[in-house]
Amino acid sequence: MISLHLILFLFFGAITVAGAVNLLVQRHPINSALSLIAVMAALAGEYLLLGAEFVAAVQVIVYAGAIMVLFVFTIMLLNAGEEERTQGSRVAVLFGIPGMLLGSLLVAWVVLKHSGTEAVNAGVWDSASISARSVPGSPETIGPLLFHEFLLPFEITSILILVAIMGAVVLASRPTVPGGPPQKVKD
Amino acid sequence: MVPLSYYLVLSGILFACGVTGFLIKRNIITIFMSIELMLNGVNLSFVAFAAHWHVLSGQVFVFFVMVVAAAEAAVGLAIIIAVYRTRETLNVDQVNLLKL
Numbered sequence: 542m543i544s545l546h547l548i549l550f551l552f553f554g555a556i557t558v559a560g561a562v563n564l565l566v567q568r569h570p571i572n573s574a575l576s577l578i579a580v581m582a583a584l585a586g587e588y589l590l591l592g593a594e595f596v597a598a599v600q601v602i603v604y605a606g607a608i609m610v611l612f613v614f615t616i617m618l619l620n621a622g623e624e625e626r627t628q629g630s631r632v633a634v635l636f637g638i639p640g641m642l643l644g645s646l647l648v649a650w651v652v653l654k655h656s657g658t659e660a661v662n663a664g665v666w667d668s669a670s671i672s673a674r675s676v677p678g679s680p681e682t683i684g685p686l687l688f689h690e691f692l693l694p695f696e697i698t699s700i701l702i703l704v705a706i707m708g709a710v711v712l713a714s715r716p717t718v719p720g721g722p723p724q725k726v727k728d
Numbered sequence: 729m730v731p732l733s734y735y736l737v738l739s740g741i742l743f744a745c746g747v748t749g750f751l752i753k754r755n756i757i758t759i760f761m762s763i764e765l766m767l768n769g770v771n772l773s774f775v776a777f778a779a780h781w782h783v784l785s786g787q788v789f790v791f792f793v794m795v796v797a798a799a800e801a802a803v804g805l806a807i808i809i810a811v812y813r814t815r816e817t818l819n820v821d822q823v824n825l826l827k828l
């Protein structure tokens with residue numbers, strides 16, 4: 542029996558995967574940015590399916606809203622055009638691709654070798670399904686957790702944001718004082 | 729009801745798309761967007777595990793990841809602007825002073 546939950550999961554999942562693949566295929570950065578916005582909006586739908594209402598709202602406001610506006614604004618500011626294809630690096634072809642194949646083979650071997658053991662199977666893989674509304678992730682339940690158990694990380698992130706704001710202002714401002722970052726590299 | 733593994737597979741697909749974009753893209757802004765895609769894939773598995781184990785800490789972690797991603801986006805885009813101002817290109821192949 543196909544439940545509505547599964548249908549909605551597949552619907553949002555299809556949008557997510559299509560957007561992610563479209564991000565890779567598109568040549569112009571603004572098209573990639575728009576498909577990334579579609580990915581984030583569909584992910585907010587997935588979060589709603591999982592009962593995480595607060596996270597879904599924050600996803601739309603912060604990710605699809607603020608961060609992507611920043612991206613689109615930068616693309617506009619720098620007048621970014623289509624990316625030109627260039628020759629790949631020799632080091633990547635010589636060492637990178639064999640190394641990546643070796644690494645993924647190692648991971649696949651470890652996973653297959655241990656897939657029957659208790660540690661992996663501890664109630665996760667076999668028919669473990671998620672019931673919606675099991676954990677109501679509303680602001681009412683997230684808030685006390687955030688301001689009691691996670692108060693120290695919360696305060697640290699506020700300092701991080703402050704430092705990031707100052708860093709962004711310093712980095713993006715035009716260097717005028719002598720001894721600042723170099724003006725222009727001629728090569 | 730949707731099995732947990734479906735969410736983890738979707739999360740893995742998103743992360744793999746992010747890694748692929750990071751490796752094959754040549755525009756520095758698109759590379760940065762691939763990093764955001766990877767962060768979103770990880771966030772999805774955080775929320776899925778939180779719903780599966782009936783704990784809310786996973787959702788709080790997603791909140792922190794979003795805050796860090798916002799800070800990272802602000803600083804990263806400022807760095808991109810600084811790079812463009814000095815090199816006048818967004819192609820990472822032409823920013824190759826440290827290359828072998």
